Amino acid sequence: MNKSLILGSLLATSLLSSSTALAAMDNIDISGFGSIVAGQTLSSGDVFTADWHDVGQYEDGLSFKPESMLAIQARSQLTDKLSFTALLSAKGTDDFEPEFDWYYLTYQASDNLTLMAGRRAIPMYYFSEFIEVGFAYPWVRPPANLYWWQIQYFNGLHASYDFTLGDYSSNITAFYGNERDDDNKEIGVLYSRGADRIREYWEEITGFTWSLSGDIFDLRFMHFSTATERTYIYESLGTNGLRDRDIDFYGLGGSLTLDNLAMFFDYNYVSSNIVGEFSLDPVTNMARQARVNNDDIFPTVLLTATYTIGDYVPYISYSKADHRQRQFDINSGNILPRAPGQDSDDYEQHELYSLGIRYNYTPNVAIKFQFDMFKDQGFAPQGWNFHGDSETITAGLDFVF
């Protein structure tokens, strides 16, 4: 048995047993969630990235590793206004090595104002803040190709204000923080440019979300910006590549429920401006600045419809992710000619069609079967279609406790 798996389960067990003793004290709540998921692609050689951030990928042999996971949350009420929450999670794609996904202090300043400080998910896309809680959404996972950002959590401050707008409930949350990842897994596996290690820093993450909800609908608008710095570390060459990029995120998403039919949509527009890209000369150790500046945009869209028939919820989903880039000469500001054969600015592009069914087995357990068809439309001459098409089946069991 895998050593990490033993360590992971020992840690989880000791956490559970010591927390059971602690839970006897009234002010500690233990809860958690988990997923047992198995899947495979249907054709030899096809790879489907179901989890971009943690790089959970299915290949043509059945595997439980890409998406199975267990998470335990402990919440301790320290005073009547102050609480501390921590979540320890163990993911199959990381060999079930437990790590703290989040830990933060919550201060209930008033009935309407909540302040939080610590490590939490970036309130990015509609499902970002609870992306790991399979039980909370219809599919096996929120459409994979949209949740493709390499940074998901950050350390910072949140201020959340609840209010009403007429008949509707509303909330505005502002946040600020940063994240420094010295060994980014997603870039390291999928976009490494041959580097041994990627350092991905997102600084000055500043933004807000505004949400509005009524009886049959809810709407969420998001905007944040961050100054990022990526270092491509080539250990054997003793040189690094650096890229400084300011990124702006915008999103509008929501849901509409009409009797048994529920629809979700999420449109996100991300634009980034490379402030500087250069490599270090291995001999002189001086930066050699690149001559180009890139303007990238990443528009993505999600549309899902679910229909509830008693305990069964069939669903159908479409998501498209796009990456387009224009290059400019850094000195003149002139737009540079496109690569040979490239009609548009398309770089990476893919569409995902999903069909599945969720069965509410008990109020705590949901069973899901899903078929995913991934169409890679990346610009082939420059190798942007590196994901490749795939057809995948996954079956999962999600639970909460």
Added chain:
Amino acid sequence: MKNLILVTSLLISAAASAEVAVIVHPSNANALDKTAITRIYTGKAKSFPDGKQAVPVNQADGGTTDEFNKSVLNKSTSQLRAYWSKLIFTGKGAPPKVVSSEAEVIELVSSNPNIIGYVDSASVNDSVKVVAKF
């Protein structure tokens, strides 16, 4: 002795009515419709229309609770669980406390003006005030 009488009358009348009564302290003069009750029970409203703090209590899954979830909140128990999971695991809320019996709901409601609860309408006595029936 009071509890024994209550439990016995509950057992006798349980079959007679599947109606759910939403109850508050007798001094609570708020008028509450389905929307207002739903807002309180889904954590979207933390106070009654008159501004006083509202503390909802649930019962365990089954019987009265399933009926309440279906007729008032318009969600199945699974849907409600998914809704609360989203809030619990983003640190944005916690579901109402669960108490173990109809008797306990009545006990709490009758002794605290901030509490709102639901019981089988046959369990209602004059220590509580009924704001709505479903």
